[in-house]
Amino acid sequence: MPKLFDSINIKNIKIKNRIVLPPLVRFSMVGKDGFVTDRVVEWYRDVCAGGTGLVIVEASAVAEDGKLRDNQLGIWDDKFIAGLKRIADICHEYEVPVLIQLHHAGFKEKIKDVSEHILDEILESFKRAFRRAREAGFDGIEIHGAHTYLISQLNSRLWNLRDDKYGGTFEKRMYFSKRLIEETRELFNDDFILGYRMGGNEPEVKDGIEIAKYLEKLGVDILHVSSGVPDPVFKQERKIEMPSEFPLDWVIYMGTEIKKHVNIPVIGVRKIKKETEASWLVENNLLDFVAVGRAMIARPNWAEVAKKEYEKRNGIKES
Numbered sequence: 001m002p003k004l005f006d007s008i009n010i011k012n013i014k015i016k017n018r019i020v021l022p023p024l025v026r027f028s029m030v031g032k033d034g035f036v037t038d039r040v041v042e043w044y045r046d047v048c049a050g051g052t053g054l055v056i057v058e059a060s061a062v063a064e065d066g067k068l069r070d071n072q073l074g075i076w077d078d079k080f081i082a083g084l085k086r087i088a089d090i091c092h093e094y095e096v097p098v099l100i101q102l103h104h105a106g107f108k109e110k111i112k113d114v115s116e117h118i119l120d121e122i123l124e125s126f127k128r129a130f131r132r133a134r135e136a137g138f139d140g141i142e143i144h145g146a147h148t149y150l151i152s153q154l155n156s157r158l159w160n161l162r163d164d165k166y167g168g169t170f171e172k173r174m175y176f177s178k179r180l181i182e183e184t185r186e187l188f189n190d191d192f193i194l195g196y197r198m199g200g201n202e203p204e205v206k207d208g209i210e211i212a213k214y215l216e217k218l219g220v221d222i223l224h225v226s227s228g229v230p231d232p233v234f235k236q237e238r239k240i241e242m243p244s245e246f247p248l249d250w251v252i253y254m255g256t257e258i259k260k261h262v263n264i265p266v267i268g269v270r271k272i273k274k275e276t277e278a279s280w281l282v283e284n285n286l287l288d289f290v291a292v293g294r295a296m297i298a299r300p301n302w303a304e305v306a307k308k309e310y311e312k313r314n315g316i317k318e319s
Contacts, residue, residue: 004279005307007053008288010221010265011190013097013139017053018282019303022224022269022291023101023142023197025058027071034061034074036083043300044087048094050301054289055091056142056195056224059103060084062129063122066104066150075102075129081136088137099195100133101142102126106150112161119166122150123179130184140193143180146226151177152199155211156229174214181218188219196220199228200254201240212258224267224291225255248277256286267291275306276313 002008005017029039044055060073060080067074074080084100091098104122107114126143133141145151153159154176160167166175181194188194196215200208212223230239238250246253248271255268269291272278278290296302311317 002282002285002288004275004282004290004310006282008265010193013191013193015053015097016095017051017303017307018289019052019278019306020054020267020269020289020291021047021052021056021296022267022293023056023058023144024293024297025068025072027069030071030073032070034064034067034072034076034080036073036080036086040073041086041090044098045090045094046300047296048091048096050296050299051303051307052096052296053303055096055098056291057084057087057098057100057138059101059144060129062102062104062125066106066122066125068103068105068149075100075132076125078132081132084133084136084138088139092137097139097193099140099142099193100136100138101144101197102129102133103144104150106148106153108148108153109159111150111153111156111159112167116164116166119154119176123176126180127184130187134187134192139191140188140195140221142195142197142224143177144197145177146197146199146224146228148199148229152202152228155199155202157207158203158229158231170210170214174211177215178218181220185219188221193221194219195222195224197224197226200225200251200258201230202228203231203239205240205254205257208254208258209261212262216262216264220264222265222267222289223258223262224269225251225258226269227251227254248272248281252281252287256281259287265289269293275309278306279310 251270
């Protein structure tokens with residue numbers, strides 16, 4: 001039975017526990033120029049010093065016109081490499097592996113009308129950003145394919161109604177991701193991880209399962225299940241059908257369902273605040289990793305505190 005504080009290896013990279021800092025965009029710490037600031041570096045230092053097992057750096061824009069907001073980290077030019085390397089270096093100082101999430105905000109439901117040429121250019125921007133991430137010293141990349149941003153829009157059978165190479169059938173909707181992964185494959189040796197944050201509801205869980213299985217076949221090393229383009233029939237907070245007895249958030253539930261259908265590790269995320277919740281998910285083999293976001297903003301040493309709570313609850317004496 002796995003435990004929350006058991007180590008695990010992905011390729012040659014050892015992760016000391018199952019607690020992940022998800023890619024929280026810290027808008028207030030970044031200027032409009034996209035450069036890493038001292039405040040951003042100190043934020044990651046605090047989290048790594050606080051015992052987190054794996055860090056995923058916040059959504060970093062692969063194109064200047066693809067930003068979510070003006071004050072977002074950039075990776076669309078070589079000039080950002082030195083600053084991003086500061087983040088990778090500070091995580092490694094604490095022996096914490098670190099991925100960087102690469103992002104383009106996209107066009108929402110208008111994705112069906114975007115020219116093929118523009119999507120070709122964005123694909124090239126992603127590929128160049130992959131190489132910059134490797135040069136900056138990160139342990140891997142997380143492709144942002146969730147939250148109704150560009151790749152989620154392309155993956156969605158609700159919004160992607162295109163009739164060219166980028167849309168139509170399931171395989172064509174996944175064409176952007178497929179090309180991106182296949183054309184950067186040489187970067188991903190045993191010391192470099194390929195992660196993918198995907199929408200578990202694209203728009204239903206059955207679609208998320210299909211996407212997850214396809215991504216595993218493409219060679220993705222780890223999946224991070226979050227929300228996608230929801231079915232419009234759901235007007236309330238919960239965007240899927242789920243058992244009433246499931247004790248945690250609906251996005252966490254999607255992660256547990258998708259894990260049943262793949263052999264690669266799965267990260268679950270959303271509203272995990274307590275060590276007991278995180279431990280229950282890992283110990284029952286419902287998830288391989290648990291991402292703790294807002295709770296770490298409030299307490300960057302959440303993992304360290306959780307370990308003490310875990311040891312006390314299980315009668316383990318502090319070493």
